[in-house]
Amino acid sequence: MTAVKYDKDANGVVTLTLDMPGRSMNVLNEELLAPFNDVLGKIEGDASVTGVIVTSGKKEFLAGADIEKVYGISDPAEAYEMAEQFKVLLRRLEKCGRPVVAALNGTALGGGLELALACHYRIALNNPKAKFGLPEVKLGLLPGGGGTQRLPRLIGIQPSLPLMLEGKELNAEKAKQQGIIHEVVETADAMFAQARVWIAANPKAVQPWDDKKFKWPGGDSKSPANGQLWAIAPSMASAKSFGNYPAVTNIMSSVFEGGITDFDTGCRVESRYFAELVVSQVSKNMIGTLWFQLNGINKGSSRPDGVERAKVTKLGILGAGMMGAGIAYASAKVGVSVILLDAKQDAADKGKAYSEGLLDKALKKGRGTHEAKAELLARITPTTDYALLKGCDLVIEAVFEDRSIKADVTKKAEAMLDKRAVFASNTSTLPITGLAEASERPKNFIGLHFFSPVDKMPLVEIIKGKKTSKETLAKAFDFVQQIKKTPIVVNDSRGFYTSRCFATYPLEGMALLAEGQHPRSIEMAGLQAGMAVGPLTVQDEVAISLSLHVLEQTRKDFAAEGKPMVEHPANPVIEKMCKELDRPGKKAGKGFFDYPAGGQKALWPGLAKAFPLAEQLPQQELMDRLMFAQANEAAKCYAEKVVEAVGDANIGSIFGWGFAPFQGGALQFINAYGVEKFVKRSKELAKKYGDRFKPAPILVKMAKEGSRFE
Secondary structure, eight states: OOSEEEEEOTTSEEEEEEOOTTOSSOOBSHHHHHHHHHHHHHHHTOTTOOEEEEEESSSSSBOOBOHHHHHHOOOHHHHHHHHHHHHHHHHHHHTSSSOEEEEEOSOEETHHHHHHHTSSEEEEEOOTTOOEEOOGGGGTOOOTTTHHHHHHHHHOHHHHHHHHHTTOEEOHHHHHHTTSOSEEESSHHHHHHHHHHHHHHOTTOOOGGGSTTOOOTTOOTTSHHHHHHHHHHHHHHHHHHTTOOHHHHHHHHHHHHHTTSOHHHHHHHHHHHHHHHHTSHHHHHHHIIIIIIHHHHHTTTTSOTTOOOOOOSEEEEEOOSHHHHHHHHHHHHTTOEEEEEOSSHHHHHHHHHHHHHHHHHHHHTTOSOHHHHHHHHHTEEEESOGGGGTTOSEEEEOOOSOHHHHHHHHHHHHTTSOTTOEEEEOOSSSOHHHHGGGOSOGGGEEEEEEOSSTTTOOEEEEEEOTTOOHHHHHHHHHHHHHTTOEEEEEEOOTTTTHHHHHHHHHHHHHHHHHTTOOHHHHHHHHHHTTOSSOHHHHHHHHOHHHHHHHHHHHHHHHHHHTOOOOOOTTHHHHHIIIIISOOOBGGGTBSSEEOOTTSOOEEOTTHHHHSOOOSOOOHHHHHHHHHHHHHHHHHHHHHTTSBOOHHHHHHIIIIIHOOOGGGTSHHHHHHHHOHHHHHHHHHHHHHHHOGGGSOOHHHHHHHHHTOOOO
16 A cells, blocks of 8 residues: 555546545654655656645545654754755645645644645645644744745745744645635545646746746845834844753744745755754654653543543633633533632622623634634633532532631532542642542542643643542543643642742742842743743742742641741741732732733832842852752652653643743753763752752762753
């Protein structure tokens, strides 16, 4: 069986169907490219061929490159040669002397879209699930099959750059509006009929860039129309990425240089920039975690075996605050009926209004319809009546972080539930086993830790209590996937995995502030290290007052257990900000920053007096402290089996608390830094700043063995 089926009709039109045996999706590798090369030779040598249609025998057109092969390349010459071979094939296709049409029955991403761009005409099936784009930047790469040359020549430099720099994926209609696809049709028959009509009408089709009269849409790189773009874009990109994402620079360089040379030279330039990225540590980090580990999680690597998949049809939510309201929206969006319960009806109504606000914003941007909005809102029932929880498959408690309040609502809800229903707590810090003591059936009790805002954050941390059954875990896992989130599974402990590790980031930022480091330098150190926001900003957003509450609760818990608690140097800062200075965080409009109504946030001028400046440390020292604090804690969690899988630890760190994506996650950061080097640097930091930097014992052991996190 061949991966490319060749079929010639009576009119001389050849249909090439990409259909790799034994695979659910077509990918670009030797198994596909070798037969494609053969059929191209057949077309070139057969004068009776009048046109070519390229399509797919799979649900999707072509997913792109074989990532496993790309990931395994360590020699830039091999990466360069791979890109060049693919380009030679595409060049032969577009210069074969016959009109070539791409009949896109489904998704064409990366190399899949590059193949389509090498066809003279593109017709897509109006498949709502189909996506079109060049998302390579999300794995630290650039489009290496001529994408940085064809797309700008097709639609213009200015419209094409955001598509590649942000890795945007478009539906068929949007791709048509952008000029990437020529026609969108409703049926496969119409797609092939239109392809044949176009071939008959355009026997001498050539690509725009091969036409002697070709002019760049919107001008080439030298044109005054693009002068301002090239003056500003690199500095804007650098201000956002701090040089941590070489793919961003290399994409812009490929487009710019391609815009001052001919097409074939531009393609060779692109191959060189591509080769540099393939062998970079950044692409290895990102592919390893955001491709292999993420795909493993999505396929259920952490889900218990032997339990049938289940769907939630009716969901109860206790607490209609930001979290409860966000969970209600995410659930109703996928068709789940939601009972949104609060102590007061106006609070429950306000929780439902949150979904209405999100839907109204989407409508203003031209997304969704009034009918779809009405349908979604009809699925959410705001109430104070626990009796409405009858028939719920799952109830999620999202009330205030207080054991007695949580225990009270648990008992009230469980009284209404079927014996097989699952009860979940959306706590971020309180151990699940302790909360399950209020439950009549701890086997059905689990933690589902969502992140705020729920509509945007992609992760849910599933926490197993000591008595949680595998059936309960499987149901929770399935629900998280049902609402289109990524689940990671962790074991019960104080702060679990994400909250425990995440806390080290703002805590270290506050420790630096207490030592007299400039708050602006502290914030910049976080951003330069690749974190989404600075540590003081994070602390303001989660509320300094909440950290005070957690601190006081933790002290009480340790005292009750008769254990000594190790105080963090950030604790006096938390207490001073809340108790002395009355600056509890962003919600109150005053924390480390001032938040003027309708204005831009700015560092509070009083910080200099409250925390006087001392001798300033080198910026790298600040960056190391912020990153090592997080990574070392993640290693401890892995050693303690709080998190059992390396993939869960890495994805949890990126999706959960915004650990630098280019590093590939908290444990991959240690791998890439080098375990031995990490241990040595940790010891240096511990000697200067305290025992919290002492390397986790697992790392000391790994350094001796020469092993790494796999």
